[in-house]
Amino acid sequence: MIVVAGGSGFIGSAVVRRLLAGGQEVRVMTAHPERSRSRIEGMGAAVVLGDVLDASSLAGAVRGAGVVIQTLTFPTFPVEKARKRFTFEEFDHLGTERLVGAAVEAGAKRYVFCSGSGAGPDAPKVWFRAKWGGEEAVRRSGIEHAILRPSWVYGPGDPSLSRLVALYRRLPFLPVVGDGEQRLQPAFVDDVADAFALAARPGAPAGTFEIGGPEVLSMNQVLGTMMEVAGRSKPMVHVPPFLPKLPGAFTRFLPNPPLSPGAVDFITGDALADTRSLLAAFDLRLTPLRAGLATYLRP
Numbered sequence: 001m002i003v004v005a006g007g008s009g010f011i012g013s014a015v016v017r018r019l020l021a022g023g024q025e026v027r028v029m030t031a032h033p034e035r036s037r038s039r040i041e042g043m044g045a046a047v048v049l050g051d052v053l054d055a056s057s058l059a060g061a062v063r064g065a066g067v068v069i070q071t072l073t074f075p076t077f078p079v080e081k082a083r084k085r086f087t088f089e090e091f092d093h094l095g096t097e098r099l100v101g102a103a104v105e106a107g108a109k110r111y112v113f114c115s116g117s118g119a120g121p122d123a124p125k126v127w128f129r130a131k132w133g134g135e136e137a138v139r140r141s142g143i144e145h146a147i148l149r150p151s152w153v154y155g156p157g158d159p160s161l162s163r164l165v166a167l168y169r170r171l172p173f174l175p176v177v178g179d180g181e182q183r184l185q186p187a188f189v190d191d192v193a194d195a196f197a198l199a200a201r202p203g204a205p206a207g208t209f210e211i212g213g214p215e216v217l218s219m220n221q222v223l224g225t226m227m228e229v230a231g232r233s234k235p236m237v238h239v240p241p242f243l244p245k246l247p248g249a250f251t252r253f254l255p256n257p258p259l260s261p262g263a264v265d266f267i268t269g270d271a272l273a274d275t276r277s278l279l280a281a282f283d284l285r286l287t288p289l290r291a292g293l294a295t296y297l298r299p
């Protein structure tokens with residue numbers, strides 16, 4: 001039996017669907033059953049309660065699991081809310097330490113952790129250092145593991161491109177934060193789900209693998225391709241990053257903040273991946289952006 005912690009989320013639910021299609025028994029760990037139960041049961045998985053902020057809730061969540069997959073983040077991601085402990089450090093670093101500890105204690109045989117490309121001990125941004133802390137917790141735990149580091153993942157219901165698609169459909173222009181020249185290697189969520197499903201197999205290759213798409217594109221090129229697939233080109237209006245940072249500095253105190261200064265940096269940074277080790281270890285084909293978008297965007 002496989003427990004997917006975060007299996008109600010964007011990446012996690014794609015992973016759950018892949019596992020179920022492959023005949024696996026899957027339980028999805030959720031901290032918010034009131035909001036996620038119907039989604040989880042609708043996919044055909046079982047619900048199990050567990051909150052990475054509460055170590056005492058995790059033993060029951062992973063009991064009986066042969067494999068634990070972790071694809072979770074805090075509800076206001078990428079806007080941190082320290083008062084609620086919604087921070088990269090609490091979730092990606094300490095939360096991973098708590099969950100992998102519970103998995104080892106419960107006798108799980110394998111752990112698959114969703115990190116992020118750019119993770120490193122001395123990385124300039126806290127989200128990359130926190131992911132590194134989580135990776136180290138997994139490596140130190142001694143459990144057989146695979147760590148996957150996605151770059152920038154897109155697909156139906158993603159937290160970034162889908163919001164821009166919604167704006168594009170509503171407005172006569174497309175607002176872009178920054179100059180749009182950051183370099184991305186967009187990974188299609190179905191490919192990411194395939195990678196997780198393969199990495200969860202007993203005896204699958206162990207180690208740390210970056211995963212991104214087959215092309216390196218600027219954000220402007222990504223959005224240009226999105227508009228072509230969606231049927232109509234509109235002008236892009238580039239907004240200097242300091243502008244959303246100004247209201248962001250205040251609105252981050254709201255219950256559901258749209259952007260914080262840190263979140264603006266998060267969305268305007270590069271997201272690249274070196275996929276050589278991944279492709280050498282797993283039988284995977286990476287989907288080009290246009291083909292991935294064409295599976296779900298319609299004019």
Ligand SMILES: NC(=O)c1ccc[n+]([C@@H]2O[C@H](COP(=O)([O-])OP(=O)(O)OC[C@H]3O[C@@H](n4cnc5c(N)ncnc54)[C@H](OP(=O)(O)O)[C@@H]3O)[C@@H](O)[C@H]2O)c1
Pocket residue numbers: 005006007008009010011012029030031032033035036050051052053071072073074075077114115116117149150151152153154158159
């Ligand atoms: N999206 C990307 O482009 C991208 C790129 C690189 C790496 N990643 C990484 O991929 C992972 C998943 O990202 P996503 O975009 O799929 O996120 P998402 O859609 O926001 O999903 C977040 C998940 O976290 C769970 N969660 C929230 N609070 C929790 C808590 N206290 N305890 C346990 N689970 C909790 C949620 O489940 P409930 O609400 O049911 O509790 C949900 O399933 C993250 O670690 C992220 O850093 C994402």
